[in-house]
């Protein structure tokens with residue numbers, strides 16, 4: 401099982417473009433899964449640079465409605481409509497209808513759901529901005545992938561621990577701390593450490609300050625992520 405960051409506002413590999421948003425690819429399991437679709441054209445452009453064939457993807461999971469996570473969806477479905485799209489049930493009807501018009505299967509997520517072997521959505525979480533996250537069982541332990549984590553990354557960690565009955569090995573994604581004060585960032589770091597999270601791959605809306613503080617606290621178990629970076633959890637021991 402491996403995770404490749406396709407879109408991110410942080411640079412991770414020469415030749416890849418950066419832009420505000422997030423998308424990553426989970427491959428090597430039963431199904432090939434695209435989690436979020438970045439801000440627009442960037443998705444297909446970076447996929448081409450990373451030699452990821454749109455046709456190789458079976459499942460698309462959208463974390464939440466914001467354009468920096470859903471902007472690449474139309475372009476992608478234009479290239480490969482033969483996918484199942486897991487989206488929070490709270491998404492507007494016109495978005496769901498739009499996905500269905502391409503011929504893709506729409507799967508509305510409210511409660512936690514198994515997507516394929518070893519891969520689950522933790523279900524729709526949050527009040528104002530409703531969001532789902534992906535949790536993947538790997539040889540090293542469960543990996544949690546979040547989009548923006550608007551409801552709070554610790555909430556997603558707890559939901560996925562409950563779901564898999566196991567501590568989380570690695571958390572990847574945006575933790576929505578770009579504009580947070582140091583005290584709040586430290587509380588989030590403590591919450592993650594206390595809940596047994598081993599590795600952290602902070603990107604997207606984490607912001608430089610929180611990435612620095614996470615690195616301080618997690619040391620070599622902090623992974624600096626950006627567009628084009630690939631992680632194999634099994635190699636991380």
Ligand SMILES: [Zn+2]
Nearest residue numbers: 464466548550
């Ligand atoms: Zn967002």
Ligand SMILES: [Zn+2]
Nearest residue numbers: 421468548605
């Ligand atoms: Zn975002």
